[in-house]
Amino acid sequence: MNERVNVKTLFDLTGKVALVTGGSNLGYDAAEALAELGATVAVTRRRKEEADATAALLAKDTGSEVVGIELEVTDEASWKRAVDELIGRYSKIDILVNNAGGRQVSVVPETIEDDPSFEFLETRLLEDWKYTMDANLTSVFLGCRSVAPYMKKAHSGKIINMASIDGIVGRDLRIYPGSGLSPTVPDYLASKAGVINLTKGIGVSLAPFGIYVNAISPGGFYRQQPERFVENYTKLVPLGRMGRDRIDLKGSIAYLASGASDYTVGHNLVIDGGLTSW
Numbered sequence: 001m002n003e004r005v006n007v008k009t010l011f012d013l014t015g016k017v018a019l020v021t022g023g024s025n026l027g028y029d030a031a032e033a034l035a036e037l038g039a040t041v042a043v044t045r046r047r048k049e050e051a052d053a054t055a056a057l058l059a060k061d062t063g064s065e066v067v068g069i070e071l072e073v074t075d076e077a078s079w080k081r082a083v084d085e086l087i088g089r090y091s092k093i094d095i096l097v098n099n100a101g102g103r104q105v106s107v108v109p110e111t112i113e114d115d116p117s118f119e120f121l122e123t124r125l126l127e128d129w130k131y132t133m134d135a136n137l138t139s140v141f142l143g144c145r146s147v148a149p150y151m152k153k154a155h156s157g158k159i160i161n162m163a164s165i166d167g168i169v170g171r172d173l174r175i176y177p178g179s180g181l182s183p184t185v186p187d188y189l190a191s192k193a194g195v196i197n198l199t200k201g202i203g204v205s206l207a208p209f210g211i212y213v214n215a216i217s218p219g220g221f222y223r224q225q226p227e228r229f230v231e232n233y234t235k236l237v238p239l240g241r242m243g244r245d246r247i248d249l250k251g252s253i254a255y256l257a258s259g260a261s262d263y264t265v266g267h268n269l270v271i272d273g274g275l276t277s278w
C-alpha cells in the first residue's frame with residue numbers, strides 16, 4: 001500500500017517556476033491560478049511593456065513573484081530568448097502553459113449578417129489561414145520543443161496546451177445571424193484540432209521523461225459579447241451560461257499543472273458547460 005498523500009499537497013506549487021504565454025484574459029487566469037498555488041510565474045506578452053504591466057498587476061493581485069517576458073509565439077528565436085531569460089533567472093522551468101493564440105481576419109464579407117449558412121471557406125485569405133495556424137498550432141510546437149530539453153534534464157515538467165471546443169466540433173452557425181458577431185474561421189477550428197492531437201503525440205513521447213503534456217478545451221467565455229449572441233449561445237449550453245473569467249478555467253489549470261494529474265497524459269480537458277456533450 002502506498003503512503004497517503006494529502007490532496008492539498010498534490011495541488012501545492014510552492015517552489016515551481018511557470019511560464020504562461022499571452023497573459024491577457026484566460027492567460028491571466030491561468031497565471032493567477034498558478035501564482036495562487038505558490039508558483040513563481042513568468043507571463044508573456046508581445047511587447048515588453050505590456051508583459052511588465054501584466055506581471056505587476058498579477059504580483060499585486062496574488063502577492064507572488066511574477067515577471068514579464070516579451071514573446072512572439074510564432075517566432076522560434078523569440079522563444080529561445082524568452083526561455084533563456086527564464087532559465088538565466090531561475091535555472092529551471094517546471095510548467096509551461098501554451099495559451100497565446102488567436103486568428104487574423106483581414107476581410108469580413110458583407111453577407112455575413114444575412115446568411116445563416118455563411119462560412120468563410122471561399123473568402124478566407126490564405127495569408128490569414130497561415131497566420132492562424134502559426135499563432136495557434138506552430139506556437140504550441142515551438143513552445144514544447146523550447147522547454148523540453150530543460151524539463152528532460154530535470155526529469156519533470158507539466159505542459160498545458162490551450163485548445164478549444166472548436167477543435168472538437170464545428171460551430172452551430174444558427175447563433176450568428178443578427179448577433180453582431182461573425183462565425184469563427186476554418187483555420188481556427190483546424191488549428192485547435194491540431195493542438196488536441198499534437199498534445200497526444202507529444203504527450204506520449206515525453207511521458208517517459210517525466211513530462212506531462214495535456215490540453216484544455218474551453219467553450220465560449222463571456223466578454224461583453226452582444227446580448228443577442230449571448231442569448232443564442234447559452235441556449236446551446238446545458239449549464240445555461242458562458243464561461244466566467246477569473247473562475248471557470250482555474251481548476252483545470254491547477255489540476256493539469258500539479259501533482260494532482262500525475263497519471264494523466266495527452267488528455268484534452270473540456271471546460272464548456274456541457275456544450276459538446278449533447
Ligand SMILES: NC(=O)c1ccc[n+]([C@@H]2O[C@H](COP(=O)([O-])OP(=O)(O)OC[C@H]3O[C@@H](n4cnc5c(N)ncnc54)[C@H](O)[C@@H]3O)[C@@H](O)[C@H]2O)c1
Binds near residue numbers: 027101218220
Ligand atoms: N475566450 C474563449 O472563449 C476561448 C475559448 C476557447 C479557447 N480559447 C483559447 O484560449 C486562449 C486564450 O484565449 P483568450 O480568450 O484569453 O484570448 P485573448 O485574445 O484575450 O488572449 C490571447 C493572448 O495571446 C496573445 N497572442 C496572440 N497571438 C500571439 C502571438 N503571435 N505572439 C504572442 N502573443 C500572441 C494575445 O496578444 C493575447 O494576449 C487562446 O488560445 C484561445 O484560442 C479561448
